[in-house]
Amino acid sequence: MHRSQGRFACMVRYSLLLILLCISSHILTAQVQVSGRVLNDENGEPLSNASVYINNTTIGAVTNDKGEYVLRGILPGQYEMIVSHVGYDIIVHPISAGRESMRITFRQVPKAKEMRDILVVTTSQRKKWLEIMRINFLGQTSAADKCRILNEDEIFFERTDSKEAIKAYSEVPLVIENKELGYIVHFELQEFFYDAIGGQTRFYGFSRYEELKDDPEGPARKYQRARSRNYKGSTLHFYHALLDNVLEKEGFSIYITLPARGKDSILRKTPSMVADEKTAASNEKQEPRLAIPAAPRDILFYDSVRAMRYLAWNGILTVRFKEDPYYKTSLRNKVFIEGNLPTGFQASIRLLQKPAYIDNNGIFLNPLSVQYSGFWVYEKLANMMPINYRPGSN
Numbered sequence: 001m002h003r004s005q006g007r008f009a010c011m012v013r014y015s016l017l018l019i020l021l022c023i024s025s026h027i028l029t030a031q032v033q034v035s036g037r038v039l040n041d042e043n044g045e046p047l048s049n050a051s052v053y054i055n056n057t058t059i060g061a062v063t064n065d066k067g068e069y070v071l072r073g074i075l076p077g078q079y080e081m082i083v084s085h086v087g088y089d090i091i092v093h094p095i096s097a098g099r100e101s102m103r104i105t106f107r108q109v110p111k112a113k114e115m116r117d118i119l120v121v122t123t124s125q126r127k128k129w130l131e132i133m134r135i136n137f138l139g140q141t142s143a144a145d146k147c148r149i150l151n152e153d154e155i156f157f158e159r160t161d162s163k164e165a166i167k168a169y170s171e172v173p174l175v176i177e178n179k180e181l182g183y184i185v186h187f188e189l190q191e192f193f194y195d196a197i198g199g200q201t202r203f204y205g206f207s208r209y210e211e212l213k214d215d216p217e218g219p220a221r222k223y224q225r226a227r228s229r230n231y232k233g234s235t236l237h238f239y240h241a242l243l244d245n246v247l248e249k250e251g252f253s254i255y256i257t258l259p260a261r262g263k264d265s266i267l268r269k270t271p272s273m274v275a276d277e278k279t280a281a282s283n284e285k286q287e288p289r290l291a292i293p294a295a296p297r298d299i300l301f302y303d304s305v306r307a308m309r310y311l312a313w314n315g316i317l318t319v320r321f322k323e324d325p326y327y328k329t330s331l332r333n334k335v336f337i338e339g340n341l342p343t344g345f346q347a348s349i350r351l352l353q354k355p356a357y358i359d360n361n362g363i364f365l366n367p368l369s370v371q372y373s374g375f376w377v378y379e380k381l382a383n384m385m386p387i388n389y390r391p392g393s394n
Contacts, residue, residue, distance in 0.1 A: 139380030182223030239362030258315025
């Protein structure tokens with residue numbers, strides 16, 4: 001009798017444990033939806049065919065004839081909602097998704113005619129500039145080789161102060177077909193800039209990802225494998241690992257690099273850090289430098305006022321990854337790979353804005369607050385992933 005009761009009690013505890021695990025799992029993976037309408041701000045009429053999406057994700061919808069939309073499958077966190085319609089100003093609306101669904105109505109303002117200094121170029125010049133843009137916008141990896149901008153005619157070039165610089169934009173979303181990772185990317189290009197003399201490239205905009213529908217049953221296995229390989233060692237992988245405090249487990253190590261004379265002030269744990277970047281850059285070239293091993297707690301902090309985490313450090317953050325990214329081989333025959341190691345790679349992050357606020361998905365509040373060098377320089381649009389991607393997901 002005693003033995004039977006013991007077995008029964010054990011079974012009860014096991015059942016309760018399973019129930020608790022199921023409840024915890026449900027809470028952790030609870031998803032909410034955002035719904036609402038998009039209206040013309042001038043007359044209150046519904047806007048159909050407006051694109052409403054969570055920036056840098058696969059979550060999006062197009063409004064119906066009543067201007068209605070529904071976004072499903074949103075995990076708790078902070079996001080940017082984007083509302084886009086040709087002929088109207090883009091709406092960028094920050095949201096904080098909790099456990100309750102939300103309803104939001106947007107009123108879009110018709111776009112005022114903007115006087116941009118558009119360059120009229122010859123066919124041969126345009127062809128040359130488009131090729132330069134593809135390399136510096138899509139990248140030079142195997143994924144970039146399998147990418148196509150389907151509406152290149154919508155790219156316009158603007159006048160710049162230098163003959164060696166290229167500046168471009170688009171009035172409508174660029175549609176990029178990525179046959180390596182299995183995505184159609186809709187990219188609202190706000191600006192692309194390339195400077196041949198300074199060797200600088202920057203572009204920014206808003207993106208929405210769709211599955212490339214090769215297979216009606218879902219993403220082909222080849223895409224799933226490619227996405228998993230592409231994720232490993234990416235900036236998205238690094239920030240996910242940093243935020244989850246699993247850098248070492250995920251194969252990353254970090255170091256604070258700065259001039260030797262600054263070794264006594266390597267880390268400064270305050271959001272009000274101010275540094276003279278020009279002086280720092282000059283010192284780095286002229287003086288010996290130290291690379292001091294660091295931990296997540298040395299660079300990642302929490303701002304209780306803004307209820308947000310941020311990155312802050314002095315000098316440069318050097319990141320090493322112990323494995324070779326899958327596109328490393330495709331780069332070897334094209335360029336000298338900066339940051340290449342016998343096994344794995346090395347990249348660096350310089351803070352252009354201190355502190356640099358980052359959300360729970362690994363996205364910076366100001367995308368231009370960081371500058372990369374080393375291997376991550378080659379991570380262009382073709383190798384970027386939606387922020388709601390996780391290993392094991394589609």
